[in-house]
Amino acid sequence: MSGGVPLAGLTAGNHGRRLEAGEIADYLRSRPGLARFAPSGRELSVREVGDGNLNLVFVVRSEPDRPGVVLKQSLPYVRSMGESWPLTLERAAAEARAFEAYTRFAPELLPAWYGYDPDRHVLAMEDLADLRVWRAALNDGEVHLAAAAAIGRLVGRIAFHTSDFGTEAKARKALLAGSVNPELCEITEDLVFTEPLVDHEHNHWPPGVTGLVRELQRDPRLRTEFAELKHRFMTHGEALIHGDLHTGSVMVGGGRAVVIDLEFSFYGPVGFDLGMFWANAVFAAARAERLGRDAVFRGHVDRILAESWAAFVTELRGLWPTRVDRFFDDTFLERYLAATWTDALGYAAAEAIRRTVGYAHISDLDSLPEPARSSAAEAVLRVARWLALERRGIDSPGAAWSVVREEVER
Amino acid sequence: MSGGVPLAGLTAGNHGRRLEAGEIADYLRSRPGLARFAPSGRELSVREVGDGNLNLVFVVRSEPDRPGVVLKQSLPYVRSMGESWPLTLERAAAEARAFEAYTRFAPELLPAWYGYDPDRHVLAMEDLADLRVWRAALNDGEVHLAAAAAIGRLVGRIAFHTSDFGTEAKARKALLAGSVNPELCEITEDLVFTEPLVDHEHNHWPPGVTGLVRELQRDPRLRTEFAELKHRFMTHGEALIHGDLHTGSVMVGGGRAVVIDLEFSFYGPVGFDLGMFWANAVFAAARAERLGRDAVFRGHVDRILAESWAAFVTELRGLWPTRVDRFFDDTFLERYLAATWTDALGYAAAEAIRRTVGYAHISDLDSLPEPARSSAAEAVLRVARWLALERRGIDSPGAAWSVVREEVER
Numbered sequence: 001m002s003g004g005v006p007l008a009g010l011t012a013g014n015h016g017r018r019l020e021a022g023e024i025a026d027y028l029r030s031r032p033g034l035a036r037f038a039p040s041g042r043e044l045s046v047r048e049v050g051d052g053n054l055n056l057v058f059v060v061r062s063e064p065d066r067p068g069v070v071l072k073q074s075l076p077y078v079r080s081m082g083e084s085w086p087l088t089l090e091r092a093a094a095e096a097r098a099f100e101a102y103t104r105f106a107p108e109l110l111p112a113w114y115g116y117d118p119d120r121h122v123l124a125m126e127d128l129a130d131l132r133v134w135r136a137a138l139n140d141g142e143v144h145l146a147a148a149a150a151i152g153r154l155v156g157r158i159a160f161h162t163s164d165f166g167t168e169a170k171a172r173k174a175l176l177a178g179s180v181n182p183e184l185c186e187i188t189e190d191l192v193f194t195e196p197l198v199d200h201e202h203n204h205w206p207p208g209v210t211g212l213v214r215e216l217q218r219d220p221r222l223r224t225e226f227a228e229l230k231h232r233f234m235t236h237g238e239a240l241i242h243g244d245l246h247t248g249s250v251m252v253g254g255g256r257a258v259v260i261d262l263e264f265s266f267y268g269p270v271g272f273d274l275g276m277f278w279a280n281a282v283f284a285a286a287r288a289e290r291l292g293r294d295a296v297f298r299g300h301v302d303r304i305l306a307e308s309w310a311a312f313v314t315e316l317r318g319l320w321p322t323r324v325d326r327f328f329d330d331t332f333l334e335r336y337l338a339a340t341w342t343d344a345l346g347y348a349a350a351e352a353i354r355r356t357v358g359y360a361h362i363s364d365l366d367s368l369p370e371p372a373r374s375s376a377a378e379a380v381l382r383v384a385r386w387l388a389l390e391r392r393g394i395d396s397p398g399a400a401w402s403v404v405r406e407e408v409e410r
Numbered sequence: 411m412s413g414g415v416p417l418a419g420l421t422a423g424n425h426g427r428r429l430e431a432g433e434i435a436d437y438l439r440s441r442p443g444l445a446r447f448a449p450s451g452r453e454l455s456v457r458e459v460g461d462g463n464l465n466l467v468f469v470v471r472s473e474p475d476r477p478g479v480v481l482k483q484s485l486p487y488v489r490s491m492g493e494s495w496p497l498t499l500e501r502a503a504a505e506a507r508a509f510e511a512y513t514r515f516a517p518e519l520l521p522a523w524y525g526y527d528p529d530r531h532v533l534a535m536e537d538l539a540d541l542r543v544w545r546a547a548l549n550d551g552e553v554h555l556a557a558a559a560a561i562g563r564l565v566g567r568i569a570f571h572t573s574d575f576g577t578e579a580k581a582r583k584a585l586l587a588g589s590v591n592p593e594l595c596e597i598t599e600d601l602v603f604t605e606p607l608v609d610h611e612h613n614h615w616p617p618g619v620t621g622l623v624r625e626l627q628r629d630p631r632l633r634t635e636f637a638e639l640k641h642r643f644m645t646h647g648e649a650l651i652h653g654d655l656h657t658g659s660v661m662v663g664g665g666r667a668v669v670i671d672l673e674f675s676f677y678g679p680v681g682f683d684l685g686m687f688w689a690n691a692v693f694a695a696a697r698a699e700r701l702g703r704d705a706v707f708r709g710h711v712d713r714i715l716a717e718s719w720a721a722f723v724t725e726l727r728g729l730w731p732t733r734v735d736r737f738f739d740d741t742f743l744e745r746y747l748a749a750t751w752t753d754a755l756g757y758a759a760a761e762a763i764r765r766t767v768g769y770a771h772i773s774d775l776d777s778l779p780e781p782a783r784s785s786a787a788e789a790v791l792r793v794a795r796w797l798a799l800e801r802r803g804i805d806s807p808g809a810a811w812s813v814v815r816e817e818v819e820r
Contacts, residue, residue, distance in 0.1 A: 164644050169599060170592040172644075177590040182580040189579060194737045220741065227742035234574050234582075238645045327604045331630065332637035 098265035131253035147257035152308035156315025162240035181266035193230035202359035208374025237267035275347025306397035349388035502531035508675035541663035557667035562718035566725030572650035591676035603640035612769035618784025647677035685757025696786035716807035759798035
């Protein structure tokens with residue numbers, strides 16, 4: 001790994017080849033702007049920390065206690081499924097595109113961006129040394145006061161700047177065409193919308209909710225709502241949404257909150273990001289209740305939906321006077337916000353159900369002992385059904401959250 | 411023009427060069443599948459018949475009374491504006507793409523398709539010798555009984571096959587990305603939605619409606635509806651819509667009805683095609699009333715909206731059992747139809763106003779003498795305002811058309 005050794009693994013024949021810890025110093029030295037993370041003569045510490053299913057994630061440091069760089073490499077299959085579920089590597093390019101767009105408009109809400117290597121499908125970004133995954137922090141009862149508003153602000157910022165509000169129509173259409181992400185969208189279409197409501201081998205759930213799950217799967221009203229939500233997800237190309245904005249895609253700490261994992265990004269409905277995020281607040285609330293967390297933490301969780309929505313609205317209203325197409329009037333903005341709110345409640349329902357019933361669960365609930373796990377899952381599913389069926393009549397964050405509280409305290 | 415002369419005008423240096431009548435025989439002989447339209451030793455009859463703004467259209471025959479071939483060449487500017495309004499030639503490729511997709515799913519509802527020359531931007535298609543433009547036929551009081559249903563059937567067929575109903579999601583996204591049409595969409599965004607409701611140098615209208623036009627332009631409710639319709643047009647990528655489906659884009663005769671002029675095609679809201687078409691039925695009704703057409707013709711026009719809507723619904727319901735994604739349930743289809751209906755009424759309003767107030771008028775009204783022209787325009791504008799503002803409460807074709815009748819008879 002010293003500088004004098006010929007660079008290994010960087011020929012065209014290595015296109016997409018898996019990064020090995022032992023080659024990372026040479027790799028960094030070969031990439032523009034990254035050599036500073038591998039000073040010559042110093043041993044690098046390399047930790048692979050990927051906990052997702054789709055990627056390798058290396059934290060690389062030249063001094064163990066000081067931030068270095070993170071390298072994220074896409075794998076050509078879903079990791080937990082082995083090589084039986086192949087996945088295009090184009091998602092790395094999709095993530096890089098989104099990283100660049102998001103960094104342009106909201107640099108303070110992402111890790112610093114160091115660029116993309118299309119040959120090895122490697123993204124380089126800030127080592128968020130002092131931050132941790134928000135889901136883990138919530139699971140531990142940590143309070144991060146500014147995080148909810150940061151997420152709302154980010155979604156609002158992106159909803160404005162990457163849509164026909166902030167980008168001239170022709171440029172926006174080019175962005176849309178360049179951001180189709182068929183394979184990762186298909187994962188969402190299947191795993192979030194379809195599978196949880198049908199009999200599918202991917203599905204599993206806590207033992208105490210089997211009856212309720214069957215009820216949901218047999219409810220034709222829920223099916224129609226999910227069909228509509230899925231159709232909107234597939235057809236409404238409003239803005240370059242994150243596409244996977246749960247609390248596991250947020251890092252918090254030191255007063256910062258940043259989003260990561262943008263590989264699901266594409267032109268979709270803005271309400272999808274908000275709704276997925278809100279469902280994760282419901283999980284946190286259900287868990288906090290079961291664990292008897294103190295009032296400070298529960299109050300914190302109780303404010304996530306309202307604070308993020310308020311920040312989203314404030315951001316959009318603040319940017320509105322700078323819109324490129326002034327034909328969109330102020331009353332239209334209010335209508336757009338109302339439609340996004342209703343959409344988001346529906347997408348919250350879809351995320352809540354799929355994380356309880358479908359393929360990918362979340363640690364918030366799964367790490368609870370029984371019967372707490374089943375009872376938390378039941379609360380989540382009841383909230384989800386109500387949100388999906390009644391969302392058009394829910395007129396405020398307070399109205400939405402009062403039902404969440406009622407169900408989690410049941 | 412004999413076969414022995416070296417082919418002129420076909421080198422790479424002639425990319426996009428305007429077709430001249432004198433070179434058409436050689437041109438046809440050089441193109442795959444088109445030589446049969448220029449048998450050697452025979453003088454060709456070549457007529458340029460383009461009445462649009464964007465293209466040259468040649469009808470080419472080797473025998474004057476027998477159908478030959480039509481060549482349509484895109485010009486790099488809007489014809490009526492001279493070279494001051496340049497336009498991309500990519501629209502020819504967009505039209506060719508749409509022609510191929512439409513021909514695949516509804517060959518009987520288009521001219522026979524003979525292919526595209528990307529070098530000269532020339533589309534080759536059937537010479538519809540015995541057919542005429544439907545708008546002209548309606549202007550003359552001709553009855554073409556099957557035409558309305560044919561249009562509804564076409565829109566339904568395309569709405570199914572090019573959407574997530576008929577095309578597998580990944581393939582559909584590739585189609586969407588390949589069908590962005592920024593420049594022609596921009597024309598619609600400006601001319602159909604924005605300009606008619608603001609002060610714009612393009613606007614002009616019959617003298618008798620100045621007060622009403624000012625009322626419409628000052629009505630904040632109408633502005634918000636148009637903003638929403640424009641936003642949906644820009645973001646709802648449902649199916650490969652025609653994008654310019656007025657009665658001037660339909661040819662009728664001999665029991666046939668076919669659509670032409672697909673250059674505005676892109677992935678947009680299906681209701682746009684239906685609504686634009688319906689507005690043209692309103693123009694025909696207003697004209698027929700002013701000219702005192704007989705009951706047979708007026709009855710024919712009165713049924714256009716209902717018949718096309720019924721055919722659209724029948725087509726979609728008929729294809730529904732073959733949908734590729736069976737997660738979309740029957741109740742969702744009914745909801746989709748209802749949403750498309752409401753959309754279409756809004757887009758009918760936009761087309762009605764822009765054809766009366768905006769840049770591009772229609773002969774239906776403009777060829778009427780005053781004061782008939784102004785009074786027909788007033789009826790159209792009143793219908794449009796009502797449709798735009800009340801569309802969410804209009805529950806059937808009968809309910810919609812009864813107000814049309816009331817206004818045109820006023």
